[in-house]
Amino acid sequence: MLSITKFSAVNSTTRFAVSQRTSQACSGVVPSNPLPQFAVPSTVCSKDSRLLRSLPKRYQSRNLTAARVIQQERSVESEICSPSRISAISLSDNGFNVEIHFEDGTRYIFHSLWLRDACRDERFLKSAAGERILALTPLVEGCDVSNFRAERAETVDGGDKALLAWNDGHSGALDASFLKAYAPQVAETIETSCESSTGLDVSWLEPYMSGTCPAPTEEQLSIWAGPDGEDFLVMPYEKAITPEGNLELIQRILRHGAVKVTGAPDPGEERLRSFVYDCFGGLQKDPSRAEANWKIVRKEGAASVSYNPTVRLNNHTDQSLPNHGIPALLLAMHYAEGWGANTFVDGFAVAKALKERNPRGFELLTKYGNNQERDLLASRQDASQNHTDSMYLTSVAPIIQLDDAGEVKRIQYNEVFRTPATVPYSLFTEWYEAYLQFGTMLHSPEFEREMPMSEGDFFIMNNWRVLHGRAGSHDGSGRGRQSPNRVLVGGTVTRESVFSKARALLLQLSPVPLHGPTLLS
Ligand SMILES: [Fe+2]
Numbered sequence: 001m002l003s004i005t006k007f008s009a010v011n012s013t014t015r016f017a018v019s020q021r022t023s024q025a026c027s028g029v030v031p032s033n034p035l036p037q038f039a040v041p042s043t044v045c046s047k048d049s050r051l052l053r054s055l056p057k058r059y060q061s062r063n064l065t066a067a068r069v070i071q072q073e074r075s076v077e078s079e080i081c082s083p084s085r086i087s088a089i090s091l092s093d094n095g096f097n098v099e100i101h102f103e104d105g106t107r108y109i110f111h112s113l114w115l116r117d118a119c120r121d122e123r124f125l126k127s128a129a130g131e132r133i134l135a136l137t138p139l140v141e142g143c144d145v146s147n148f149r150a151e152r153a154e155t156v157d158g159g160d161k162a163l164l165a166w167n168d169g170h171s172g173a174l175d176a177s178f179l180k181a182y183a184p185q186v187a188e189t190i191e192t193s194c195e196s197s198t199g200l201d202v203s204w205l206e207p208y209m210s211g212t213c214p215a216p217t218e219e220q221l222s223i224w225a226g227p228d229g230e231d232f233l234v235m236p237y238e239k240a241i242t243p244e245g246n247l248e249l250i251q252r253i254l255r256h257g258a259v260k261v262t263g264a265p266d267p268g269e270e271r272l273r274s275f276v277y278d279c280f281g282g283l284q285k286d287p288s289r290a291e292a293n294w295k296i297v298r299k300e301g302a303a304s305v306s307y308n309p310t311v312r313l314n315n316h317t318d319q320s321l322p323n324h325g326i327p328a329l330l331l332a333m334h335y336a337e338g339w340g341a342n343t344f345v346d347g348f349a350v351a352k353a354l355k356e357r358n359p360r361g362f363e364l365l366t367k368y369g370n371n372q373e374r375d376l377l378a379s380r381q382d383a384s385q386n387h388t389d390s391m392y393l394t395s396v397a398p399i400i401q402l403d404d405a406g407e408v409k410r411i412q413y414n415e416v417f418r419t420p421a422t423v424p425y426s427l428f429t430e431w432y433e434a435y436l437q438f439g440t441m442l443h444s445p446e447f448e449r450e451m452p453m454s455e456g457d458f459f460i461m462n463n464w465r466v467l468h469g470r471a472g473s474h475d476g477s478g479r480g481r482q483s484p485n486r487v488l489v490g491g492t493v494t495r496e497s498v499f500s501k502a503r504a505l506l507l508q509l510s511p512v513p514l515h516g517p518t519l520l521s
Pocket residue numbers: 316317318468
């Protein structure tokens with residue numbers, strides 16, 4: 001079974017402290033005297049050993065004992081400098097700019113007007129409403145940009161804040177960590193440090209910070225193929241609902257595409273809704289029914305393949321709502337009763353292979369193919385739930401969707417809802433061959449995996465990447481892949497919910513403040 005890389009509050013704190021010390025050494029704030037040589041004892045405890053391994057290589061190379069490292073860390077803790085604390089602040093350019101020096105040696109020049117416009121202390125912001133006080137904005141008050149200056153700048157709270165007074169008669173305070181986080185984007189850099197980062201890595205969330213972010217890089221993904229690849233992570237439910245387990249759960253889903261969670265107590269719709277709400281921010285609401293989740297219960301003579309578990313269901317991504325826009329990022333399925341076998345395939349792995357084997361076919365699938373329609377009322381006659389209102393949703397989009405740089409960002413495909421293609425006459429047969437090749441690869445032993453599922457299990461996947469289906473045969477022969485009492489419930493989670501939950505967990509588990517929509521730190 002795949003081992004779990006721990007990401008706990010303790011580890012986060014440790015990384016932060018180490019990063020701080022590295023910054024100090026780089027900038028010369030803390031004397032970097034030659035460290036004595038020590039032999040590493042053979043009986044270093046596991047916690048100390050982890051700390052030793054987490055240190056910068058130059059410390060490790062000096063063979064410090066873990067005990068010595070911890071002792072040194074504690075001895076400097078009280079006098080440690082913060083890389084985002086302000087060491088000096090002054091007006092420049094006759095007050096049009098403000099120069100700010102941070103304790104890690106970095107120095108920046110900010111526009112005085114940017115500081116006024118960005119200032120979010122209680123003088124300018126109703127925090128309970130999250131709103132600017134309109135009457136006090138430069139826009140409403142009036143602002144002479146060519147003559148806007150700061151008249152005074154000083155540090156307060158020991159350098160944790162900058163207090164400024166401007167020539168419009170206002171004054172305000174800005175957090176040092178806020179200024180340090182934004183500085184590389186908005187200020188002129190005078191001096192950088194060899195390591196001015198606080199050490200909190202949020203790069204794994206960057207592809208999901210908005211609906212138009214670039215696709216994840218190869219380094220951010222662990223692509224898998226059929227049964228021979230890396231196993232899915234299996235996480236016990238009780239771990240998944242802890243903050244540390246929850247954050248790891250999200251990270252692993254975004255990196256590997258899917259995680260199985262086992263052993264949920266009291267399986268059922270309520271468990272699905274509470275688990276998804278607690279761990280991912282909640283299910284996406286379907287406007288046609290009261291419940292946010294779907295529920296698949298076997299129905300004799302069902303018209304829809306979804307409600308007839310004796311036959312195979314092709315691998316697909318859920319289109320969610322609105323399927324004419326950006327589908328939901330995650331799909332959670334949960335076995336409320338019974339057992340069964342589901343199939344999964346890494347759509348990115350298939351797309352990558354198709355590009356290598358048939359570049360022209362890959363190109364055509366990045367332009368055409370996901371024409372779909374769904375009448376939310378008429379198409380759900382087999383559902384055990386009540387559906388009240390309808391929406392008629394259509395989509396015309398490529399099956400393989402790319403970002404602006406041409407990298408694969410999303411697979412959007414479901415054969416059962418596919419409607420007549422609108423590929424131009426001159427390209428249709430060529431496109432159709434590529435579509436058949438792609439669909440065959442999606443269901444080939446080379447790429448498809450089968451996962452046994454039973455009551456209490458969850459399977460959570462990246463719906464932009466991993467396609468899911470139901471094992472079995474298309475003619476219903478070879479029954480016995482699903483138990484007769486199988487009840488499967490599930491639903492989708494929007495990108496916005498996933499990002500919000502991940503951000504909240506990072507804030508909860510890390511001492512590093514995060515700022516702005518891209519989690520600057
Ligand atoms: Fe589905």
